[in-house]
Amino acid sequence: MLSNQAADPAKRKSLHGHWSSRMAFILAVTGSAVGLGNIWRFPYIVGENGGGAFVLVYLACVVVIGMPVMMSEILMGRRGRRNPIATMELLGAEEGKSPNWKVVGAMGVLAGVLILSYYAVVGGWTLSYVLKSGSGQFANATPEIVTSLRDKFLGSWSTVALYHTIFMGLTIFVVARGVERGLEQAVRFMVPALLLLMVVLLGYSIASGHFGEGVAFLFKPDWSKLTWDMVLTAMGQAFFTLSIGMGAVMAYGAYLPEETSIPGSATAVAISDTSIALLAGLVIFPLVFANGMDPGDGPGLVFVTLPLAFGQMPGGVFFATLFFVLLTFAAWTSAISLMEPAVAWIVERFNKTRAQAAVAIGLLIWALGFGTVLSFNVLSDFTFWRGTIFDNLDHLTLNIMLPLGGLLIVVFAGWVMCRNSTADELGGSGAVYKLWRFLARVVAPIGILFVFLKAVGLLPEFS
């Protein structure tokens, strides 16, 4: 009998090892959460959606939808101690309901594969910017120079593919070695260092003379910009940045020691993740306005604003290089978690080694990545539905698959699992438990469903 098949959930052990401590788990989930979503995607998506109103909706989604979903994922993962597909199958059966809930796990594995196929490409952009900054290409550069450097880079599909390949190779390497080795150490250093460097950048952006304008853009809501499509995008960003809705956190929860507090860990992760995103916004928008740029510039926004800022500051070559190294690390620790559910599933289901599973699934993801590589050059005019292949992948995974996965996960934890099981994992039935249960049973499911139906126009207008 496999060691994760004990009947008593408290006696189950994961086949993939366990985190060495509570801190190790928080670091690993933070490493998963903090990534390109905070520093690359958050600013440009805020820019495209008009600023303050979007940010407030996003923050609300993090608190009332993101937190309960994250806690549900961790508690389910720890109770099942298997890959997300097997965990949902087991818990469904154990609660006397249907084992078919495993379909939710399967959708998550698929979402992870699709998200990583584009995430790794952007990870590759970051990697190439380590070399660009290290070789001094941004020193004293003008907005025109950095913009043309970026456009030239994105326009060359073979260069982008090269870096994408390296990034994917790095991800496969770490996943093949296992979750604890390497990952804990990397995150322990990376998150504080990234935070510190963001604070340095913040000082620079305060000095740019346009800080007030940036703050106003980020926090002053212009409610005329509010549409349901925008609310859906804000909700998708909340899921994406917290790494929830596809089982990554569930997979990590499977390696969580029995005594660790789940609400405490989830809160720590959400606070650090949100602070880094807001910090990124506070750094980038003043720079956008100081240089007369357009906040709605799109996916290349940070690859222009930050090189510009670094180019003008003393020691800029050093700081820029360090920054892109850290961002690459942040992307790397996130990419690992996107692959973990698929790899854990292959190892358990087909009895393969981690290395075999990582290489097999990694190659598939790498091949799919060409859809995104080509979206910014050869196939940039090939558009349908939401735009390029990249735009469609982004919308399908972040705005549809993650919220749908999250909806089914909270419904599972809130309605399918019985009170005793969830209270057992969440440390008793005190006030925190009651709040979680109310959010998981009522607020989050209705919220997600409502935004969905509104965004596709299936609910009548009442304003």
Ligand code: TRP
């Ligand atoms: N949260 C990461 C970021 O912000 C991306 C990520 C990692 C992710 N794992 C995930 C997103 C799982 C959704 C699901 O960059």
